Amino acid sequence: MNYNAMELMICCAARLLENGRTVAVGTGVPCAAAMLAQRTHAPDLVILFEAGGVAPQLPTMPISVGDSRTFHRAVMATSMADIMEACQRGMIDYTFLGGAQIDAYGNLNSTLIGNDYQKPKVRFPGSGGANDLASLCWRILVVTNHDPRRFVEKVDFLTTPGYLTGPGAREAAGLPPGTGPYRVITDLAVLGYHEQSCRMEILSLHPGVTREQVLKATGFALGVREPLELTSSPTATELRILREEVDPHRYIIGR
Amino acid sequence: MNYNAMELMICCAARLLENGRTVAVGTGVPCAAAMLAQRTHAPDLVILFEAGGVAPQLPTMPISVGDSRTFHRAVMATSMADIMEACQRGMIDYTFLGGAQIDAYGNLNSTLIGNDYQKPKVRFPGSGGANDLASLCWRILVVTNHDPRRFVEKVDFLTTPGYLTGPGAREAAGLPPGTGPYRVITDLAVLGYHEQSCRMEILSLHPGVTREQVLKATGFALGVREPLELTSSPTATELRILREEVDPHRYIIGR
């Protein structure tokens, strides 16, 4: 069965979301992944949006984390603080993030490119809720394209915490113990983090992708967890639901 | 015109409440005073109850600070924190308190009699919201009967802050500057506080009461602000409204 890289990424992301768990998502890929998970193996997955939507029945893809779709037929429409504080209490299991740059410890930059903070070369939006969600949810998932300008040795600006400088650094900074980066899903592979070193490593290669291709697309030394797996292709059911129910207008999967 | 001591106290208390101001009240006398003020000179007086009622149109005297009367036809029914935080922001002008004991600095005891905290001679309810309201509203009004067991040199337990140990003590403790005890209305007199010493002093004697009577009923050295005034008697209008509209069942004025 044919599928594109985006469809594969969404399916990989969806499979990571366990049934009966909570996930704080944004618009786009994360939202598509959560919707797909709900319609396949995780009907009791609870989706939350940082602007206040709790467990909506999403009729279409939201265009904003705060638009009315994010609390369509929800069980609660509340405040941003109420959502973030549920995260801070330890009630939210997963969050999905992205960024312009990511380093080996899963630290993300979504603030700027350049080295003058007050006059950056490129200004991006900033943290939004990403810093909060990455600090407070249990497991951080990242979905992003894989290229060396994105996977860098050192991010220009550390907007959102991964494992910071390595083992124990999150706890030393005061971030809640037991939290941190969990998986990175790219157009080439699924990556995780080494248990001792907290550095990123390849877990599985997407069909047709070589280990060397991934290492070359990564700007830092990347580990490999052996035995290296092969990413399962999307099933016909996953693709049908994704294409017909989750994203019929191909807003995401058409990118 | 005939009136009893309670009626006079309520009228005195009501007159102190300026139009267009906010007042946090409890049940009983304070509530009767606020209702009387609204029906006489202060129609725009805003009444708040600590359990969450904002600007109710009280149909009858509430029996609890949280009962449904306290938000009957209110403009908002909210949380205790929302009310207390309006006080903390400096939005609430007056509060009315009472207590088992009061000292020269207006400190109140509503916790216990005795000197063993864990096994008191008499256990009273405790602060309730009194400590908060006395800490956070601008002006504290006290309505109480006047006798030497109540007006004491030293309270057995300082539940609720007056001027604490005297000038500057509230600010030194961290309480908001500019707040503090304002008036005490008893069955004998209206009392205030000396501007420099922060000690209680008589402002006006109720009709038929002598200075000596008040001094004798007070367990601490009490100042007198000269010229000592005579408390105005309730007017016919005040008494009519109090008896017919505010407390027709004589719950308070019949005590």
Next chain:
Amino acid sequence: MDILSRGDGPLFVDPSANHARQFFSTKARALVDKVTTVAEAVRDLVHDGDYLAIGGFGCDRIPTAVTHEIVRQRKQNLGFAGHTATHDFQILCAGNLLGRGQTLARVDIAYVVGLEARGLSPHARRVMESGEVVCTEWSNYTLAVRLKAAAMGLPFLPARSLLGTDSFRRSAAQVIACPFTGERLAAIPALYPDVAAIHVHEADRYGNCRLRGTSVADLDLARAARKLIITCERLIPHEEIRQDPTRTVIPFFCVDAVCEVPYGSYPGNMPYEYFSDEEHLRRWLEAEREPETYQRFLDDYLFGVKDFAEYLHRCGGLPRLQQLRQQEFLLHRGR
């Protein structure tokens, strides 16, 4: 952090946000049916030694059935959050000094033993003057702040009351200075109760709740509690919740048990439903004067009663509740 001053009172519950997170990580998140009886909820969720908190405002929107059941099941050695605790506290005190062991062992006090304008509870005073209950002093707001800190997932919050008083000295608060302005503040430790009970107007079977009127400290309490029992006037279809999510004030994932208990705040007031039964409350206070009279009263109304429905029946049943509904709506004085 520089601590400028420190209350002497014992802290009955661990304020650590990290420890609370560990517990909350194990709490169920799925939409599962939580409807049960009060007897089962209390048996399963309230354990000897637990720290308990009760929603509402003493006589207003209180989960009476849960407090009755706790005493009836002889739960022992509880901690308790006493923020304007009036009739709820009076009920729990029936588990002390009356030959049923000791229900209350530790109390954080903002307001106990009184029933506001109704007077003081003689038996609650006997309990609190006996020395058998360890106490720490607070105020209504600072006790609410303790719950808010927990609801926010924090170990403490600052506040500007308690300062300078014996209430502070007998609390477990501390004085700190603001790192930005130097303003002195009371640092108020978080309170994560082991178990809480809240009475609401409407809930669905998953625990999504609505209420009308003042919320007191209940929205924070619901989020702060490790386990939460909801009693509701009416179970409503889940679909109704989804039709108007703005009205949901407690989400299902805070809730462990949902019990439909019509007139569940009786003899307290339930806003927009029924007024408090002042006659019954007066009789209760009078019965407390003499321990023997009180024992008989409790046998009639609490210990010797099967469940809350039977209690309502002994208090006059539907005709009395109809009068209280009329009083609530000011239709009639209801006598």
Next chain:
Amino acid sequence: MDILSRGDGPLFVDPSANHARQFFSTKARALVDKVTTVAEAVRDLVHDGDYLAIGGFGCDRIPTAVTHEIVRQRKQNLGFAGHTATHDFQILCAGNLLGRGQTLARVDIAYVVGLEARGLSPHARRVMESGEVVCTEWSNYTLAVRLKAAAMGLPFLPARSLLGTDSFRRSAAQVIACPFTGERLAAIPALYPDVAAIHVHEADRYGNCRLRGTSVADLDLARAARKLIITCERLIPHEEIRQDPTRTVIPFFCVDAVCEVPYGSYPGNMPYEYFSDEEHLRRWLEAEREPETYQRFLDDYLFGVKDFAEYLHRCGGLPRLQQLRQQEFLLHRGR
């Protein structure tokens, strides 16, 4: 208090709770009629140099008319709280680099220059990359916490995010240790904006407000702001407020001006009323690519327009708004 670490970012507004109290002591408390026009409200309540905060979520329930008017009246040198500020920020940026002086001078940033899934704003990026705006970095939650601290009448609140990052280093937060548990926390300074604008569904003439759907940070913002302009879809009779006080989420005493602005969140989404006009937002983003094109676009839609009603007219008027209402209710794709 022992400060373990400190962000370098400038603090644009005084976090002192005592100073805020002094201001709030002067704020009117009586129920007085506050209905006025947006033009008058902005003229009277927004001053050059003020620190401004905007309710809603960038493109969702935003007070568009107020942001237009601020730019049209050439307010200068403002501070701004940029929590997921998207179209609102885009509008305010029209006051910079386009020959109308400098509307924005200082920005607390959680999220600016982006429009979420819609892409980045070329002109907002030009403004933010020009170096003429002084910035301090935050996150959506910590910026909301700053408003919550102010709403609570405090100088700071703790939180558990920002820690360990460059976002912290460029913020004005500090790191402290919990006095009870030793847990490291970010101390987040209160933000008392000089003036705020919030769009709601319904308000009475005194400023009592209701809204439906998510409240984002608006309930705290309303309480934190020194002055507050409310725009509403509909003025409602005061009597309606008194009929159901549970639904009031912003009380009148927070509010300084009430303006009835139907479709006031356009081109943003207003939950339960109308969806966002994605076509107009796309055209706006496209127009921004070239400064000259953008100047003409703004002349047509903002600078050369009398008021918000005329803007709506130029955007397609009632027929277009009817389509957006159909989209909101999923009745029809509305094209």
